[in-house]
Amino acid sequence: xxxxxxxxxxxxxxxxxxxxxxxxxxxxxxxxxxxxxxxxxxxxxxxxxxxxxxxxxxxxxxxxxxxxxxxxxxxxxxxxxxxxxxxxxxxxxxxxxxxxxxxxxxxxxxxxxxxxxxxxxxxxxxxxxxxxxxxxxxxxxxxxxxxxxxxxxxxxxxxxxxxxxxxxxxxxxxxxxxxxxxxxxxxxxxxxxxxxxxxxxxxxxxxxxxxxxxxxxxxxxxxxxxxxxxxxxxxxxxxxxxxxxxxxxxxxxxxxxxxxxxxxxxxxxxxxxxxxxxxxxxxxxxxxxxxxxxxxxxxxxxxxxxxxxxxxxxxxxxxxxxxxxxxxxxxxxxxxxxxxxxxxxxxxxxxxxxxxxxxxxxxxxxxxxxxxxxxxxxxxxxxxxx
Amino acid sequence: xxxxxxxxxxxxxxxxxxxxxxxxxxxxxxxxxxxxxxxxxxxxxxxxxxxxxxxxxxxxxxxxxxxxxxxxxx
Numbered sequence: 001x002x003x004x005x006x007x008x009x010x011x012x013x014x015x016x017x018x019x020x021x022x023x024x025x026x027x028x029x030x031x032x033x034x035x036x037x038x039x040x041x042x043x044x045x046x047x048x049x050x051x052x053x054x055x056x057x058x059x060x061x062x063x064x065x066x067x068x069x070x071x072x073x074x075x076x077x078x079x080x081x082x083x084x085x086x087x088x089x090x091x092x093x094x095x096x097x098x099x100x101x102x103x104x105x106x107x108x109x110x111x112x113x114x115x116x117x118x119x120x121x122x123x124x125x126x127x128x129x130x131x132x133x134x135x136x137x138x139x140x141x142x143x144x145x146x147x148x149x150x151x152x153x154x155x156x157x158x159x160x161x162x163x164x165x166x167x168x169x170x171x172x173x174x175x176x177x178x179x180x181x182x183x184x185x186x187x188x189x190x191x192x193x194x195x196x197x198x199x200x201x202x203x204x205x206x207x208x209x210x211x212x213x214x215x216x217x218x219x220x221x222x223x224x225x226x227x228x229x230x231x232x233x234x235x236x237x238x239x240x241x242x243x244x245x246x247x248x249x250x251x252x253x254x255x256x257x258x259x260x261x262x263x264x265x266x267x268x269x270x271x272x273x274x275x276x277x278x279x280x281x282x283x284x285x286x287x288x289x290x291x292x293x294x295x296x297x298x299x300x301x302x303x304x305x306x307x308x309x310x311x312x313x314x315x316x317x318x319x320x321x322x323x324x325x326x327x328x329x330x331x332x333x334x335x336x337x338x339x340x341x342x343x344x345x346x347x348x349x350x351x352x353x354x355x356x357x358x359x360x361x362x363x364x365x366x367x368x369x370x371x372x373x374x375x376x377x378x379x380x381x382x383x384x385x386x
Numbered sequence: 387x388x389x390x391x392x393x394x395x396x397x398x399x400x401x402x403x404x405x406x407x408x409x410x411x412x413x414x415x416x417x418x419x420x421x422x423x424x425x426x427x428x429x430x431x432x433x434x435x436x437x438x439x440x441x442x443x444x445x446x447x448x449x450x451x452x453x454x455x456x457x458x459x460x
Contacts, residue, residue, distance in 0.1 A: 120405070121406070121407060121408040121411055122408055124405065124406070124408070125408045125409065135429075135430055136430040137407075138452055138453060139418060139430045139432055139453050139454070140403060140406065140407070140413065140416060140418055140432060141403075141418055141430060142403060142405065142406065142407050144403075144405060145401050145403045145418055148401035148403075149399040149400065149401050149418070149419075149420060152399045152400060152401060152440065153398065153399040153440070156440045197404075198402075198404045198415075199405045200401045200403045200404065200405065201401050201402040201404070202401075203401075247430075248420065248430070249420045249427075249428040249429060249430045250427075254399065254420075
């Protein structure tokens with residue numbers, strides 16, 4: 001198996017862009033990425049696209065060649081991956097796999113979602129399609145409701161507090177305020193989070209990630225060819241995609257994401273690293289409780305200690321292991337299909353030393369965790385300086 | 387689930403949904419729970435009547451449109 005490197009990155013701003021359609025966002029990210037790696041469209045041997053619900057959000061199917069051709073890429077295999085909120089994490093995993101296997105040398109991976117042209121209630125309904133529509137969704141579950149029930153159980157079993165959840169939101173908003181590409185560049189206080197409009201108790205609007213438009217792209221090549229494209233290659237040290245039951249009520253223990261634990265174990269093993277080696281991370285904070293649980297599942301802290309870990313500031317920008325320096329899905333925004341590849345871009349920016357005001361002191365080994373649904377898909381990636 | 391099933395279950399977790407999906411906007415706010423049922427595993431249900439918390443005993447009250455409605459055992 002060949003080592004793989006990320007040699008190009010490109011992102012749009014995340015936000016609500018009434019005047020932008022899905023393809024123009026994806027093409028902007030793709031063009032930035034091609035320029036970053038000094039690659040022409042004709043050099044792209046395959047295009048892997050992550051998108052959750054383009055057909056439902058904007059009525060467009062056959063998205064991969066639709067976007068690729070907008071970039072001037074024709075002839076190459078172009079394929080869309082759908083794995084709920086882990087759609088582009090999954091696209092990235094499969095792109096890395098194909099390059100590692102020697103099938104292709106130069107692969108473009110994109111992720112895009114255009115969500116804000118629908119009402120919030122309609123968005124909730126479309127997102128709920130990532131749950132079990134014959135069971136939990138039929139009974140009236142939304143994604144905030146599923147994660148609210150996860151939070152309630154975590155609080156019950158481990159004594160996690162409402163303030164612990166709020167600490168995640170406060171931290172990620174503080175980080176996002178410094179990210180020029182973030183959807184919400186606004187600092188919020190603990191009191192504001194606690195007094196926020198209830199969405200699904202105990203979660204308030206400030207515990208929930210944002211409904212956003214946006215796109216991201218990366219180019220992966222064999223490590224041995226990386227210097228042809230960039231002076232700052234970023235190496236894929238470890239990567240894994242895993243799965244679990246879709247329905248929350250089918251999981252034995254909802255205070256943990258089993259798929260994340262398994263993906264973490266596999267990615268650490270592939271990298272020859274352990275949690276102690278991870279200097280910073282971008283974790284899938286679709287809801288504040290999800291970041292707390294991810295820090296436990298990935299071994300940053302022991303089970304049940306994720307709440308205190310957040311509350312004590314140990315995951316802050318100047319903490320021992322910064323989590324979501326970008327602002328996370330919470331503040332940066334969560335254009336569902338773009339999130340996984342967006343996290344890869346954020347890690348690469350840190351490793352390349354290009355994160356500006358958000359640049360971390362220790363930035364040579366980072367981990368990204370991308371979660372689909374209430375944990376039925378997980379992708380964990382560990383990147384490092386090559 | 388058979389309507390005749392009256393064995394009580396136990397609330398494993400719960401939430402009160404304020405921001406409902408489009409088809410349930412008229413019902414909001416409503417309480418949703420995952421209940422553990424003897425010999426049947428867990429099921430996601432709606433709660434009728436008073437609010438429940440984790441550990442409460444609940445029993446099937448009715449079924450409507452394929453949704454099981456439970457209420458607290460008094």
